Amino acid sequence: MVVDTALRLTRDHGLDGWTVRQLAHALGTWPNTIAHHVGDRDAVLDAVVQRVVALMPNPPADLGWQEWFRALLLPSRDIIAGYTGVARRLVRDGATVPAALPIMDRGIGLLADAGFGPRAPLAYAVLLNTSMLLIALDDDRKLAGRGRGEAAADLMAMAPPAGAGAGWEAMRPWLREWADDPDASRERLYRYTIESLLTGLEADRAAGAGR
Incomplete structure (x- = not known):
């Protein structure tokens, strides 16, 4: 139950996006109960990583x-x-x-x-x-x-470097694809x-x- 809930919090907020206190609140229990049954936060994170790798x-x-x-x-x-x-x-x-x-x-x-x-x-x-x-x-x-497409849009908006040649022209279609469908x-x-x-x-x- 603890790891299932931690896995859900990770899916919704990222591995570093929740605290043990928030995990305990989601479980309706106390942080020291989690520590007793699973361990400290690193132990819970290890268990989450184990679950995710097991999906591979x-x-x-x-x-x-x-x-x-x-x-x-x-x-x-x-x-x-x-x-x-x-x-x-x-x-x-x-x-x-x-x-x-x-x-x-x-x-x-x-x-x-x-x-x-x-x-x-x-x-x-x-x-x-x-x-x-x-x-x-x-x-x-x-x-x-920062979305990946933002960097492409920024690059396309920049003036070509002095003496720009085939590389700059070859890059532009790729940047356009990058910006349109990151x-x-x-x-x-x-x-x-x-x-x-x-x-x-x-x-x-x-x-x-x-x-």
């Missing part, structure tokens, strides 16, 4: 390693983003909750079997940390009250980042296999 998929191991990470990371964006602050905590503390261990075990195992060898944990960390950092960045913008732009950036990482890691795997 752990795709079947018979997928190829690249397809496995797509099946993990693409759906996980919406899951984690639904609980503002969880991504930043995962980046800060690492995935130090029990629900993350089966995902970690399978993902690193697939990378090792694919030929990454001792670099498998590093490859896993690159993929997971980068994906969580992108989600955390969107969280920070939301908490600051949600689609965020998703596109997220997907492009994951695909770029997978491509780079495949090159690293192939180079390592040849050594």
